[in-house]
Amino acid sequence: MKKSLLKRVAAAATAAIMIAAFSSCGKEEDAPASDGETTVTTTASGASSAVNDEIRDLPSTELVKEIKIGWSLGNTLDAPDAKDLTSETSWGNPYTTKEMITAVKDAGFNIIRFPTTWGNHMDEKNNVDEAWLDRVQEVVDYAYSQDMFVILNIHHEDWHDPYYETEEAAIEKLTALWTQIGTRFAGYDEKLIFEGLNEPRKRNTAFEWNGGDKEGHDVVNSMNAAFVETIRGLGGNNAKRHLMIPAYAASSTPAALNDLIIPDGDDKIIVSVHAYLPYMFALDGDLTQREFTPDEGSASEIVSLMDTLKTKFIDNNIAVIIGEFGARAKVNTDIRAEWATYYISKATEIGVPCVWWDNGAFSGMGENFGLLNRNTCTWEFPEVVEGLMKGLDA
Helix, strand or coil: CCCCCCCCCCHHHHHHHHHHCHHHHCCHHHCCCCCCCCCCCCCCCCHHHHCCCCCCCCCHHHHHHHCCCEEEECCCCCCCCCCCHHHHHCCCCCCCCHHHHHHHHHCCCCEEEECCCCHHHECCCCCECHHHHHHHHHHHHHHHCCCCEEEEECCCCCCCCCCHHHHHHHHHHHHHHHHHHHHHCCCCCCCEEEECCCCCCCCCCCCCCCCCCHHHHHHHHHHHHHHHHHHHCCCCCHHHCCEEEECHHHCCCHHHHCCCCCCCCCCCEEEEEECCCCHHHHCCCCCCCCCCCCCCHHHHHHHHHHHHHHHHCHHHCCEEEEEEECCCCCCCHHHHHHHHHHHHHHHHHCCCCEEEEECCCCCCCCCCCCCEECCCCEECCHHHHHHHHHHHHC
């Protein structure tokens, strides 16, 4: 998600508050210790050996039919403000518990995306800290053990901006990172999906969000290819692992999608798209832009997106997941609920699952995409959740 998200809260100021909150949505001992120790029971040197599940051999176009609707654990494992396990709470959210994930499942979601930042947990030789790998695996297992689908990615990294001059170094680091992730999770079945990149773009430039340029497209395609090649070359179930790849910036614009290269001869590729639409309603900071009417022009951006995805990908047997979507709270809960039903119904019509971006934010003037109160495991906007679920059957 965008860098202008939730105002970051100092880790030292929030730690005591967040730990105390576990009395209602988890146990204090569920939180990893700040000295780098975790509560996982798997081995630090090769935890993948603890899971050796058989993976089904089916194309991604069939896999996505089993995926209903998803939820993201945003602003948590993807917070890059610390180099140890305290990074999980450094943006103001509590440590993740299995109870949180159970609440998500019980609400009707069957896939969870775990945005994860790795760079701040890597040394100068591109080795990931074992304690961080253990913690990420522990959180993944909260969902995987409950028979949920999981998307694991790399997120909020500052080293893979798509420039020719940095392409070689970025691919070297990307390859090293995904080798370690892929090896750790080699025994997981098709319910675990890897997403190679998150919104790779030329940050702080005129090309950042407008669909990019040729250089940006070329380098993103190159990094996508390196990611797929790396995972396919690893052992365990990785030859059959379903992999998500984005266009430039994970953009939904035709300019970016038209230049996305899909690896030849691989039927386990899913296109990752992020789409907060209509923009002025769903993402823009103008809080007066809070109206949405499905039968009027405000729905045209959603209709156009679904038409594009169907024509370019679905009709050509290429699977798609909208890995991020949502509408920020603007004191318009009922309208957001109606929008949620409409958005999901249109995506469901073309067979595209969607994953809500929940950053745990509820207050202030920022991007308040929060739905689940992670301290109590209750839904702050049950009407919106109900609207999402209604869209599956609309």
